[in-house]
Amino acid sequence: VTTTTMDALGVLSRLRGVRCALVASERDGLAIESVSHVDVDVEALAAFATSLYRRARQMAGAAGFGSARLVGIDAANGRVVAAAHGDLVVIALAERDTHPGLLRVTLQRALAALA
Amino acid sequence: MPDEISRLSAEVARDPSGTAWILLADAFRRAGRIEDAERVALRGLERHPYLPDGHDALARVRVEQGNDVSASDEWQMALRLDARHLASVKGLAFLAHRRGDVAAAERFLRTAAALAPNDARIAAAHRKAVSALQASSSPANAAADHSPFAVPHPSRPSLDRESAPLAPSARPAPLGDEVRLPSRESMRPPSSGPRELFADIEALGGASALLVDRDGLVLAGRARDGAGADASDVLGAELSGLGEESARALSQLGLGEWDRVIVECVGATIAFAPARDGAVVMLATPAEIPLGLARVLLDRTRCRADGWLEAL
Numbered sequence: 549v550t551t552t553t554m555d556a557l558g559v560l561s562r563l564r565g566v567r568c569a570l571v572a573s574e575r576d577g578l579a580i581e582s583v584s585h586v587d588v589d590v591e592a593l594a595a596f597a598t599s600l601y602r603r604a605r606q607m608a609g610a611a612g613f614g615s616a617r618l619v620g621i622d623a624a625n626g627r628v629v630a631a632a633h634g635d636l637v638v639i640a641l642a643e644r645d646t647h648p649g650l651l652r653v654t655l656q657r658a659l660a661a662l663a
Numbered sequence: 664m665p666d667e668i669s670r671l672s673a674e675v676a677r678d679p680s681g682t683a684w685i686l687l688a689d690a691f692r693r694a695g696r697i698e699d700a701e702r703v704a705l706r707g708l709e710r711h712p713y714l715p716d717g718h719d720a721l722a723r724v725r726v727e728q729g730n731d732v733s734a735s736d737e738w739q740m741a742l743r744l745d746a747r748h749l750a751s752v753k754g755l756a757f758l759a760h761r762r763g764d765v766a767a768a769e770r771f772l773r774t775a776a777a778l779a780p781n782d783a784r785i786a787a788a789h790r791k792a793v794s795a796l797q798a799s800s801s802p803a804n805a806a807a808d809h810s811p812f813a814v815p816h817p818s819r820p821s822l823d824r825e826s827a828p829l830a831p832s833a834r835p836a837p838l839g840d841e842v843r844l845p846s847r848e849s850m851r852p853p854s855s856g857p858r859e860l861f862a863d864i865e866a867l868g869g870a871s872a873l874l875v876d877r878d879g880l881v882l883a884g885r886a887r888d889g890a891g892a893d894a895s896d897v898l899g900a901e902l903s904g905l906g907e908e909s910a911r912a913l914s915q916l917g918l919g920e921w922d923r924v925i926v927e928c929v930g931a932t933i934a935f936a937p938a939r940d941g942a943v944v945m946l947a948t949p950a951e952i953p954l955g956l957a958r959v960l961l962d963r964t965r966c967r968a969d970g971w972l973e974a975l
Contacts, residue, residue, distance in 0.1 A: 589916060596912035604926040607901040607933065612889030613947070614929030621909065624919030641916075652954075 553581045556638060556661040563654045565646030567626070571662070572598050574637045588641060597630045597639040605632075618652065629655050633662045668694060675703075682711065688720040692727060700724045705867075712959040715741035715748040722754055731758050732967070733863060739966045740959075749778045753785070756792075769796045857883035860971055864963050870948040872960075874968045877941035879903025883971065884964075886947055889930045898945060905935065906943050923961060925954070934961040938968040 553571050560569035561583040570582035572594035579594035597619075605616040620629040622644070629651055630639045638658050642651055671687040684707035691700035704721040711717055722737035735758050738751040745751075756771035769792040776782070776789045860883040861872035873884040873895055881899045888894035909921045926933040927950075934946045934957055944964045948957045 592912070592915050596916065599912075600909070600924070603901070603905070604924075604933075607898065608926060608928040608931075610897050610901055611886070611894045611931075611933070611947070613931040613933065614889065616926050616928050618927040619924070621913075621924045622922040623913045624922065626916075626918045628916075628918070 552662060553636075554583075556658040557581060557583045559658040559661055560638070560640050560654055563640075563642070563646070563650060565643040566640050566651070566654075567643065568593060568639075568641040569658070570594055570639050572637050572639060574598050574602060574632055574635050580636070593628070593639065593641055597628055598637050600628075601630045601632060601637050618655065620648070620652070622648075627651065631655050631659050633659055636662060638662060665694075680710065682707075682714065682716070684710075685714070685716050685720045688724065692720075692724055697724060697727050701728070708959065709953070709956055712955050713744055715745040715751065718744070719748070719750045719754065722751070726754075726757075730863075731761065732970070734758060735970060736963050736966045739970075740962055743962065743966075747778055749775060752778060756788075760792075765792065765796050765799050768792050858885055860884050861964055861967060864946075864960055864967065867960060869952065870946055870957075870960055872947075872964045873898060873902075873945045874938060874964075874971075875899040875902050875943055875945070877904075877906065877943075882942060883968070884944075886945065898947075902935065902943050902945060906937050906941055923958070925957070925961075927954070932957045934958065936961055936965045938965055939972040942968065942972065944968045 557569040557571065560566055568582060568584035568588040568590060570584065570590060570593065571580045572578060573580060577595040577598040579590050582590045582594075584590050600621060601616070601619050604619045608614060608616045616632075618629065618631045620627060624644070626644050627642045627646060627648065628639065629642075630637050632638070638655060640651060640655055640658075668687070668690050671683055671690055674681070674683040675687055684703050688700045688704040688707065691697070691703060701721070701724045704717065704724055708714075708717050708721060718737040718741040722734040722741070725731070725734035725737060735755065738754040738758075741748045741751040742755075752771050752775045756768050756775060759765075759767035759771055769789070772785065772789040772792045775785045779785055860874065864870065865872055871884070871886045873886040874882045875898075876882055879899045879902055881895045884895070885893060886895045886898045888897070905924075906921070909924070913919065913921050921937060923934060923936040925935075929950065931950055932948050932952065932954065934948075936944050938944050944961070946957065946961045946964050948960065
């Protein structure tokens, strides 16, 4: 499992502008594996992104839009994207100027690697 | 003019990924072919949603259509993309003047003058706006017709796109006829009513748009669920506290203020953005609508919501 997880994170972390790639448990919001710059608070990122993903999933379900496939948040100083495979949530934190389309596609590739 | 349209049409056909559509839309507009101008501008913005000049071109079309609210959305969108976009600042000055908001017109012209310090026409317009503002603030002079305001109707702007909102008009608007308190209605789309606030935006992408306050209570718009039923209250409640929660977490991560959240679902794309006073706007588009278009529509929804909240 660890090799597969690290493969998935490797796909993400190689993308220019990505500062942290991690896999977390959606159930408890704890990080399982991560590849990160030293200045990133990995635990806080895992907690926030899994919470956001969980909330988005609930909202999509409540509105009858089907399951949530990908969640992304753009902020002044960066972007966070997250997608889930079962209980595992793959998360990437990137610089704000990281190409959003590439980031999205790379996250989906990482997810595929995890599967 | 037909030659120019033919040439630009050929250029757009030769290079559909280029930006000649902006000039083509403008040429159609100046020729009075407003529907063609609108079609070209909307199609161009689908490909290039981040071009301020494209939003400027569509704003001018909206002015011709008498849709000042939508024009304001487009110019504000252009300024979000480029805060120094002079044509948009001048366009907003024109709209402020047209709705009688002399103070706002003066502010926009002041900004325009700072962006183009050597433009004599802007400087003159700003001076007149300052005079108008002073006159309107004096009770004794409020009813007097002091001087013509130099932000005329751009119904037939000149070829110079930058100068269009300040271009000479056949009938300069006299200040005494125009100055009045800004109407709240003027900030709303023609078919007013809070539920219809985003009706024209929704029509663009088969979307539904909603504005909720910080407590998750619906302020305007409506949201439909996957089956087409009204889900405004459900989604409003789900959105409750989203802004504050995100702000806290992002601050802890050093990411600054949040700008938008996009959730891609199997059947739809849901997008949120912060609005004034802690409110949140939400836009849901069918899954087949391209993500880039959903982002553009979200930004327009936010601009509309901010204007509406400000006017309340």
